[in-house]
Amino acid sequence: MVKLMAERETTVTPFQIGEVVETGARAPALLKTRLPVLLLLAPALAVTLVFLVAPVLFLLFISFTAGRSFLQAVPTFTLTNYTSIFTDYLENLRVSLGLALLATLVNLVFGFPFAYILIRKVQYRDIVRAFMIFPMFGALYIAFGMRFLLLSNGMFGPLIKALNSIGIQIPIYGLHSVIFAMAIFTFPFMVMNIGAALSNIDPKLEEAAACLGAKRWQTFVRVLLPLAMPGILAGVLMCFGWNIGAFAEPVFLGGVAEQRAIAWTMYQRGIINFDFGLASAMGIVLMIIAFAVTYFSLRFSRGALAD
Amino acid sequence: MAVTQSSTFRFSRHFTDVLSHGYILLMCVVFVMPFLAIFQYSLWKGATLSLDGILGNYQFVFGSFLTNLQNSLMVTVTAITISFLISLPAAYAIVRYTFPGKRLVLSFLSISLYVPAVTLGLGLILLYNFGHLFIGSIWSVVFAMVVGTYPLMLTPLIVALKDLPPSFEEAAYCLGASRWQVLTRIVLPLIGQGIAAGVLLSFIIVFNEYLVTLFVVGTIPSLQTAPLRIFGLIRTAGLLNTTAALAAAMQIVSFVVVIAFFRIVGTRYLKGTYLI
Amino acid sequence: MSRVRLVNISKSFGNAVAVNDVNLDIAEGEFVTLLGPSGCGKTTTLRMIAGLVEPSAGEIYFDDQLVNPLPPNRRNIGFVFQTHSLFPHMTVADNIAFGLSVKGEDKKKIQARVEEMLALVDLQGYEKRMPAQLSGGQQQRVALARVLATNPRVLLFDEPLSALDRNLRDTLKYNIRDLQRKTRKTAIYVTHDQSEAFAISDRIFVMNQGHVEQVGTQLDIYLRPQTQFVAEFIGANNALSGQVVSTGETVGGRDVWIRVQDQRLRARDDVGLRNGDRVLAYVRPENIRVLEDGAGANFLNTVEGTIETIIFEGSTVHFDARVGESVLRVELAGTERLTVLNREGARVRLGFNEVTLIKI
Numbered sequence: 003m004v005k006l007m008a009e010r011e012t013t014v015t016p017f018q019i020g021e022v023v024e025t026g027a028r029a030p031a032l033l034k035t036r037l038p039v040l041l042l043l044a045p046a047l048a049v050t051l052v053f054l055v056a057p058v059l060f061l062l063f064i065s066f067t068a069g070r071s072f073l074q075a076v077p078t079f080t081l082t083n084y085t086s087i088f089t090d091y092l093e094n095l096r097v098s099l100g101l102a103l104l105a106t107l108v109n110l111v112f113g114f115p116f117a118y119i120l121i122r123k124v125q126y127r128d129i130v131r132a133f134m135i136f137p138m139f140g141a142l143y144i145a146f147g148m149r150f151l152l153l154s155n156g157m158f159g160p161l162i163k164a165l166n167s168i169g170i171q172i173p174i175y176g177l178h179s180v181i182f183a184m185a186i187f188t189f190p191f192m193v194m195n196i197g198a199a200l201s202n203i204d205p206k207l208e209e210a211a212a213c214l215g216a217k218r219w220q221t222f223v224r225v226l227l228p229l230a231m232p233g234i235l236a237g238v239l240m241c242f243g244w245n246i247g248a249f250a251e252p253v254f255l256g257g258v259a260e261q262r263a264i265a266w267t268m269y270q271r272g273i274i275n276f277d278f279g280l281a282s283a284m285g286i287v288l289m290i291i292a293f294a295v296t297y298f299s300l301r302f303s304r305g306a307l308a309d
Numbered sequence: 310m311a312v313t314q315s316s317t318f319r320f321s322r323h324f325t326d327v328l329s330h331g332y333i334l335l336m337c338v339v340f341v342m343p344f345l346a347i348f349q350y351s352l353w354k355g356a357t358l359s360l361d362g363i364l365g366n367y368q369f370v371f372g373s374f375l376t377n378l379q380n381s382l383m384v385t386v387t388a389i390t391i392s393f394l395i396s397l398p399a400a401y402a403i404v405r406y407t408f409p410g411k412r413l414v415l416s417f418l419s420i421s422l423y424v425p426a427v428t429l430g431l432g433l434i435l436l437y438n439f440g441h442l443f444i445g446s447i448w449s450v451v452f453a454m455v456v457g458t459y460p461l462m463l464t465p466l467i468v469a470l471k472d473l474p475p476s477f478e479e480a481a482y483c484l485g486a487s488r489w490q491v492l493t494r495i496v497l498p499l500i501g502q503g504i505a506a507g508v509l510l511s512f513i514i515v516f517n518e519y520l521v522t523l524f525v526v527g528t529i530p531s532l533q534t535a536p537l538r539i540f541g542l543i544r545t546a547g548l549l550n551t552t553a554a555l556a557a558a559m560q561i562v563s564f565v566v567v568i569a570f571f572r573i574v575g576t577r578y579l580k581g582t583y584l585i
Numbered sequence: 586m587s588r589v590r591l592v593n594i595s596k597s598f599g600n601a602v603a604v605n606d607v608n609l610d611i612a613e614g615e616f617v618t619l620l621g622p623s624g625c626g627k628t629t630t631l632r633m634i635a636g637l638v639e640p641s642a643g644e645i646y647f648d649d650q651l652v653n654p655l656p657p658n659r660r661n662i663g664f665v666f667q668t669h670s671l672f673p674h675m676t677v678a679d680n681i682a683f684g685l686s687v688k689g690e691d692k693k694k695i696q697a698r699v700e701e702m703l704a705l706v707d708l709q710g711y712e713k714r715m716p717a718q719l720s721g722g723q724q725q726r727v728a729l730a731r732v733l734a735t736n737p738r739v740l741l742f743d744e745p746l747s748a749l750d751r752n753l754r755d756t757l758k759y760n761i762r763d764l765q766r767k768t769r770k771t772a773i774y775v776t777h778d779q780s781e782a783f784a785i786s787d788r789i790f791v792m793n794q795g796h797v798e799q800v801g802t803q804l805d806i807y808l809r810p811q812t813q814f815v816a817e818f819i820g821a822n823n824a825l826s827g828q829v830v831s832t833g834e835t836v837g838g839r840d841v842w843i844r845v846q847d848q849r850l851r852a853r854d855d856v857g858l859r860n861g862d863r864v865l866a867y868v869r870p871e872n873i874r875v876l877e878d879g880a881g882a883n884f885l886n887t888v889e890g891t892i893e894t895i896i897f898e899g900s901t902v903h904f905d906a907r908v909g910e911s912v913l914r915v916e917l918a919g920t921e922r923l924t925v926l927n928r929e930g931a932r933v934r935l936g937f938n939e940v941t942l943i944k945i
Contacts, residue, residue, distance in 0.1 A: 045394065045395035045398060053455070054429070073439075132567075133340045134340055140518070142540060149543075150553070288425045289425055296423040476667075486658055486683070
């Protein structure tokens with residue numbers, strides 16, 4: 003029998019509680035409510051446990067073993083995987099963090115006005131949303147597309163040739179391309195978060211400020227910005243969280259420096275060099291950073307997004 | 310405040326308007342530029358536009374890349390179906406029942422969205438190999454996709470179920486329907502929009518996913534999905550027209566599916582999922 | 586067509602007791618109402634009868650069958666909800682047919698029944714409409730048709746008219762009553778609206794804080810309330826607190842005299858009071874008359890008071906009279922009501938006979 007949500011009744015005064023018929027059917031009744039819930043949640047829980055929790059725990063285990071030794075009967079336990087991340091591979095970590103930071107900054111600088119205009123000024127939001135879908139298909143296509151864009155016989159051929167003729171070279175590979183591609187990919191996330199926060203701000207507040215004599219920029223700085231801050235922070239953190247795991251952009255558009263991005267290094271060390279211990283440690287570190295960042299971003303976005 | 314607007318004021322208002330619209334336009338162009346570049350290159354043979362190129366490239370897509378496309382299709386359809394089958398009961402439990410630790414359960418069921426793809430990919434391939442699970446099978450990819458994207462199905466389902474007053478189900482019960490009949494004749498039809506939203510979100514991600522797939526089946530060519538094939542080709546063969554055609558085709562299909570969804574279903578159930 | 590009995594039914598949600606040892610006995614074909622304020626447990630009781638909520642203790646019988654182990658879809662009941670119950674994705678006809686179609690009934694039979702039901706609620710021709718196209722009243726009529734289509738043995742109503750406009754409520758409640766009479770089904774109706782309960786019930790169960798305060802016909806609970814709650818919840822009432830000072834036998838029965846502040850009131854004693862008992866004496870506003878000079882001999886009780894606020898409501902006039910430390914609300918109807926207008930501040934003599942006593 004399905005246990006359905008019943009009408010919530012008011013609590014009773016103490017003297018009536020004594021008159022309650024205490025049901026001996028309490029224990030089975032509890033099971034009766036809990037069992038259907040467990041059965042319903044079981045498939046999702048099982049999938050998560052087997053295909054998410056188990057692999058991560060496995061990685062955690064391997065990260066404390068050296069190289070491929072986890073396959074042996076007695077693995078070699080070590081902490082060097084983690085220590086080397088912060089010594090030999092510190093540069094890689096720095097590169098990833100730096101790239102993510104830069105890309106997120108670009109997102110913020112370009113994304114905030116975009117969100118503001120979109121929410122406040124523009125009527126054709128749906129069409130714009132349609133355009134914003136493209137980046138979401140994946141960083142792979144963006145990185146791929148960028149290579150074409152910077153070809154001298156490509157879409158911007160004439161422009162590039164013109165720039166070359168006055169001495170400006172735009173190499174395909176390099177920091178600028180990687181950042182640009184990363185920024186495009188996470189741009190929609192920034193816009194969504196800021197946009198949600200902005201659209202929750204009652205325009206009347208700005209009108210009230212104006213009536214009280216505030217100039218446009220004063221209203222902006224003292225009313226709008228503080229109220230939108232949770233959404234801004236959520237957007238920043240979300241973009242950062244996504245960007246630290248950047249893979250295709252550094253690989254396809256990066257110079258030597260960018261190719262040290264830790265996600266890519268993880269792949270090389272793990273899948274190509276079979277140093278599973280190290281790769282696992284990198285995976286764990288990356289995950290911890292991503293979790294921490296996302297945790298804070300959700301804390302802020304809970305306030306910003308309407309439910 | 311001034312009673313009449315000076316002409317400079319009006320000019321500056323118009324100027325900012327133009328600037329605003331222009332900025333939006335510029336960004337929209339930027340969004341779509343990579344796709345257009347790929348698309349343009351897919352119409353070329355070598356370095357020039359040619360009809361031969363268009364036909365040849367896209368023919369190639371359905372020829373040489375056929376297995377990849379089949380893999381992609383199979384993985385997408387199966388993963389979405391399994392995601393739905395595990396998410397629907399979970400969503401129902403969360404919305405219709407009270408139990409302690411509900412918030413914790415919901416958080417736990419959403420964790421996979423925040424695990425970096427490389428971490429998940431590495432963990433899965435190592436676990437698969439160590440546990441002799443799905444070795445050499447496309448199901449290794451399917452379940453990787455399921456675990457990574459089922460929260461995107463769960464959220465719209467929860468929203469849809471929350472919006473469905475319990476009285477509909479109760480009324481059906483009291484009229485004599487069995488639990489299965491209530492599910493199939495009342496609940497599923499009325500949460501159809503939520504299901505569609507979940508399908509859409511899952512589709513966009515799974516259809517174009519390459520990174521987890523890279524770790525899981527990167528070494529098995531016959532199991533590669535289309536995006537993974539694209540990745541491999543770019544790395545090995547560089548900028549080929551045919552690769553571009555495949556990439557363009559994938560994006561076009563994805564775009565058409567999304568637009569069709571928005572036209573038919575609308576955007577209510579995508580709230581909170583960052584696609585809106 | 587079933588007799589419904591609730592025996593020692595209780596329901597707790599955690600530590601909160603919603604229904605506390607309720608016993609109901611409803612005869613076949615009877616129309617009873619569970620009447621009470623929000624939170625009194627009437628809806629929870631109704632839902633337990635339906636099987637939507639499992640009792641913490643007690644048994645429910647339909648005729649002689651114990652229905653506790655049966656889920657709602659096996660009890661053969663008809664439940665009419667307050668709102669949001671017509672399936673929005675189905676036509677009116679499909680909605681009405683639902684109960685039969687889930688049992689796999691023959692299509693022709695279903696169609697005939699749907700027509701029959703539509704005629705019963707006077708909505709012929711509405712088969713293909715969608716619920717969203719119907720007015721609130723029409724929706725509830727379709728809901729009625731839908732539950733009647735399966736020929737249930739008990740009809741359960743959960744405040745079906747609360748979501749509707751006032752005037753719609755008035756016509757629809759009689760529709761419900763007429764249908765119930767016509768189909769002769771046992772009906773259990775939940776509402777917080779007294780006039781609704783009074784208009785259509787055979788008997789009323791007044792509920793408060795999870796238990797039944799009093800059972801009876803409209804006359805019973807209005808004229809002879811047995812608890813403080815019923816006296817105050819049903820209709821308007823003046824409550825005077827006092828103490829029994831003497832008792833005596835008269836021709837009609839036992840009378841008692843009560844001291845209320847510095848007055849002595851005389852009342853019929855139906856409960857067996859003794860000297861010294863503390864009581865609440867209730868006088869209904871409509872039972873109080875304004876006495877002209879000299880008159881009053883034919884009233885058991887007369888008091889003097891000052892008229893405070895007077896409100897002309899049209900067919901009635903009511904005013905508050907300050908009598909000593911108490912305030913009595915008086916309601917006048919008919920031509921008499923006009924005599925008090927513009928007499929704010931005046932002293933009047935008031936007379937009344939009927940006093941209900943509740944021991945405290």
